Amino acid sequence: xxxxxxxxxxxxxxxxxxxxxxxxxxxxxxxxxxxxxxxxxxxxxxxxxxxxxxxxxxxxxxxxxxxxxxxxxxxxxxxxxxxxxxxxxxxxxxxxxxxxxxxxxxxxxxxxxxxxxxxxxxxxxxxxxxxxxxxxxxxxxxxxxxxxxxxxxxxxxxxxxxxxxxxxxxxxxxxxxxxxxxxxxxxxxxxxxxxxxxxxxxxxxxxxxxxxxxxxxxxxxxxxxxxxxxxxxxxxxxxxxxxxxxxxxxxxxxxxxxxxxxxxxxxxxxxxxxxxxxxxxxxxxxxxxxxxxxxxxxxxxxxxxxxxx
Amino acid sequence: xxxxxxxxxxxxxxxxxxxxxxxxxxxxxxxxxxxxxxxxxxxxxxxxxxxxxxxxxxxxxxxxxxxxxxxxxxxxxxxxxxxxxxxxxxxxxxxxxxxxxxxxxxxxxxxxxxxxxxxxxxxxxxxxxxxxxxxxxxxxxxxxxxxxxxxxxxxxxxxxxxxxxxxxxxxxxxxxxxxxxxxxxxxxxxxxxxxxxxxxxxxxxxxxxxxxxxxxxxxxxxxxxxxxxxxxxxxxxxxxxxxxxxxxxxxxxxxxxxxxxxxxxxxxxxxxxxxxxxxxxxxxxxxxxxxxxxxxxxxxxxxxxxxxx
Numbered sequence: 108x109x110x111x112x113x114x115x116x117x118x119x120x121x122x123x124x125x126x127x128x129x130x131x132x133x134x135x136x137x138x139x140x141x142x143x144x145x146x147x148x149x150x151x152x153x154x155x156x157x158x159x160x161x162x163x164x165x166x167x168x169x170x171x172x173x174x175x176x177x178x179x180x181x182x183x184x185x186x187x188x189x190x191x192x193x194x195x196x197x198x199x200x201x202x203x204x205x206x207x208x209x210x211x212x213x214x215x216x217x218x219x220x221x222x223x224x225x226x227x228x229x230x231x232x233x234x235x236x237x238x239x240x241x242x243x244x245x246x247x248x249x250x251x252x253x254x255x256x257x258x259x260x261x262x263x264x265x266x267x268x269x270x271x272x273x274x275x276x277x278x279x280x281x282x283x284x285x286x287x288x289x290x291x292x293x294x295x296x297x298x299x300x301x302x303x304x305x306x307x308x309x310x311x312x313x314x315x316x317x318x319x320x321x322x323x324x325x326x327x328x329x330x331x332x333x334x335x336x337x338x339x340x341x342x343x344x345x346x347x348x349x350x351x352x353x354x355x356x357x358x359x360x361x362x363x364x365x366x367x368x369x370x371x372x373x374x375x376x377x378x379x380x381x382x383x384x385x386x387x388x389x390x391x392x393x394x395x396x397x398x399x400x401x402x403x404x405x406x407x408x409x410x411x412x413x414x415x416x
Numbered sequence: 417x418x419x420x421x422x423x424x425x426x427x428x429x430x431x432x433x434x435x436x437x438x439x440x441x442x443x444x445x446x447x448x449x450x451x452x453x454x455x456x457x458x459x460x461x462x463x464x465x466x467x468x469x470x471x472x473x474x475x476x477x478x479x480x481x482x483x484x485x486x487x488x489x490x491x492x493x494x495x496x497x498x499x500x501x502x503x504x505x506x507x508x509x510x511x512x513x514x515x516x517x518x519x520x521x522x523x524x525x526x527x528x529x530x531x532x533x534x535x536x537x538x539x540x541x542x543x544x545x546x547x548x549x550x551x552x553x554x555x556x557x558x559x560x561x562x563x564x565x566x567x568x569x570x571x572x573x574x575x576x577x578x579x580x581x582x583x584x585x586x587x588x589x590x591x592x593x594x595x596x597x598x599x600x601x602x603x604x605x606x607x608x609x610x611x612x613x614x615x616x617x618x619x620x621x622x623x624x625x626x627x628x629x630x631x632x633x634x635x636x637x638x639x640x641x642x643x644x645x646x647x648x649x650x651x652x653x654x655x656x657x658x659x660x661x662x663x664x665x666x667x668x669x670x671x672x673x674x675x676x677x678x679x680x681x682x683x684x685x686x687x688x689x690x691x692x693x694x695x696x697x698x699x700x701x702x703x704x705x706x707x708x709x710x711x712x713x714x715x716x717x718x719x720x721x722x723x724x725x
Contacts, residue, residue, distance in 0.1 A: 261621065303606065330571060330576055
């Protein structure tokens with residue numbers, strides 16, 4: 108019998124300008140999955156701990172379970188796995204909780220294989236797990252949770268994962284209000300098309316953002332760091348968003364937007380400015396009667412890893 | 417009396433993935449404008465030579481004239497300018513001919529000022545000239561014609577111009593068929609919105625393209641170098657496009673698309689592969705009864721400059 112535990116971090120999806128393609132890891136939070144090899148094939152969800160939301164225990168309908176099944180299938184395993192899931196990322200927070208579970212399960216079960224799959228194969232299996240929760244294949248949380256740091260993913264069928272250099276001295280402040288926004292709802296309110304002029308504007312912001320990271324150009328980063336397509340549609344789901352964003356920008360943020368589908372708000376700023384920015388965002392939530400918690404996050408944090416147990 | 421001549425190169429606008437925001441200079445072709453200081457304020461178009469299409473001689477309706485007027489106005493000149501325009505870029509070719517005239521005029525007249533404007537101010541004046549021809553402010557031809565190389569522009573009111581590094585060993589092959597596509601028509605056929613899924617796909621391609629240039633990553637460049645938004649709509653205006661593109665890709669192109677509004681087709685490839693790619697594109701045009709001319713173009717060519725006369 109063999110038992111392996113993996114940790115996978117939370118993540119900020121979209122990063123304002125890269126809807127469904129950009130994200131960065133939030134290593135201060137994460138999910139753990141302990142996988143134990145079983146003689147019987149298939150996957151069993153033995154226990155789910157941590158946060159107390161009810162999650163499906165049918166492995167095919169559970170993000171970790173589905174990712175584990177995909178790994179066993181892709182690795183042609185002649186055995187099965189029993190999973191113990193420990194949720195550290197609040198569900199419905201916009202911090203990539205389902206991705207973290209899927210990645211942790213994929214990484215743990217992959218390590219049970221006699222010949223582990225390569226990282227891109229693991230990514231694809233984790234995507235299948237994430238799809239159970241979100242209803243569609245996307246990678247903006249999966250890729251940073253698996254690889255760490257700031258990550259761009261190009262392509263879905265044959266994903267290419269590119270680590271984007273973190274601008275030096277810059278950190279993220281993440282403020283999570285006690286409020287749940289269902290990802291399906293946050294996706295459902297999006298218009299199915301983008302005005303051509305907004306498409307051009309957002310393209311310029313995205314290209315400027317990527318170039319700014321490579322150039323370590325904070326001036327360009329600030330000029331580019333604005334979501335003109337998704338944020339205007341989703342901010343109505345987040346009480347206090349406009350005030351939070353304005354407060355963050357006034358206190359020196361390079362950009363401030365919604366983490367994933369929300370309601371968590373994040374900002375990038377010089378590390379020294381982050382506490383005041385976090386306080387401004389928290390104050391905007393408090394004015395709406397919402398408690399919140401804050402995390403100061405490095406932009407080059409690690410991705411998923413095996414835990415000594 | 418003072419006379420100054422400036423040359424401004426043609427350019428490939430859009431570069432497949434950067435509609436209205438990306439372009440690169442084509443220094444083998446360009447327009448020249450000779451500006452002579454006049455005591456009378458305002459601008460006079462003294463002569464237009466080179467290619468023999470009729471162009472407006474009212475300075476406010478001529479791209480070079482309007483750019484010159486904008487420079488004189490921004491520079492608070494107490495004199496005027498007489499312009500001689502020599503067109504080297506075929507109009508309606510998709511090679512940024514109106515931008516080249518506007519940039520050459522702006523650069524020449526700027527050099528007449530006792531205190532010349534900074535490059536971004538010159539860019540803005542040239543944009544006003546380009547707007548006379550295209551009906552809207554856009555910079556994907558103006559910026560590379562002025563600055564050279566591969567250029568990204570973020571913002572219209574306060575444009576930021578970013579030089580993107582050229583992948584080493586890669587050149588562009590440009591094939592211009594004897595056919596005119598009016599920019600207004602090529603813009604007019606575009607849908608006013610982009611499907612959300614195409615928006616995400618094109619965003620990934622754009623971000624991948626920019627990252628690939630910084631990483632000098634030809635594999636990523638090939639994977640990203642595809643226009644899924646504009647090219648499918650415009651290719652019907654270009655006889656033989658699909659065959660040309662397929663032939664180019666078979667012969668090792670990293671990407672092949674429409675230059676600006678077309679009908680010129682360009683490809684990026686290792687320099688040694690460019691002649692065969694050019695031949696394949698020319699053959700596709702020939703099969704439609706179209707003669708064409710080819711240019712092999714470095715990706716780090718110079719922008720506009722003053723000419724010794």
